Amino acid sequence: MKKISVLFLIFMLTACAAPTRTDVDEFFVVSTGTIIPDSVPLFVDCLIDGFNQSHSGLTNFEVRQSMRSTGYRVETYTGSFNYLLVSADVFTDGRVVLHESSSAGWSNTNGEKETFGHCMQNFESSIVKD
Template sequence: MQNVFILALSLMLAACAAPTRTDKDEFFVVSSGNVPIEKVPHFVDCLTDGFNRAHSGLTNFEVRQSLRATGYRVETYTGSFNYLLMSADIFNDGNVVLNESSAAALINTNGEKDAFVGCLAEFKVNV
């Protein structure tokens, strides 16, 4: 019983160590681009849907979308330990940035990266 308690306590403490977006050194830019300002809400929807499809139904991941002062943020968290893995900022001016967390080192985030690239291709600014 003591071993179970120690294991549970260790897991809880490890979860507290997960980086957040305020830990700027723990995130790096994977991709970025621009979308037309009028397409920003559509890009957010596309990205949210893509992040939701990024992992099979057998895994425990959660996608969160939040409204920010400068636009939107779409993020993928592990459901079990609540680690932030991928975070996309979609700014009201049309700039979009995909960041990956250091906590995602051993987790396949190709689905989120593919979703970002696909949505960017669909809604990008034509120059």
């Protein structure tokens, strides 16, 4: 029982150490682009739908959308440990940026990257890959 308690404590502390978007050094830009500003809500919907389909039903991932003062943020978290894996900023002026977390190294984020590219093809003005 003592070993289980220690493991649980380690997992809890590890989850607390997961980077957030305020940890600028823990995220890198995967892709950027520009969409028509009138398409921003549709682009956000495209990201949410695609991010939700990026992982099988057997895995525990959660997609969250938040409204920011400059637009929207769509993010994928691991459900178990609440690690932020991928974060997309969609600005009201049409700029879009996909970020990946340093903690995503052990998770497959190809689905989110493909979704971002697919949504860009549907709504893009221009795209730049870093």
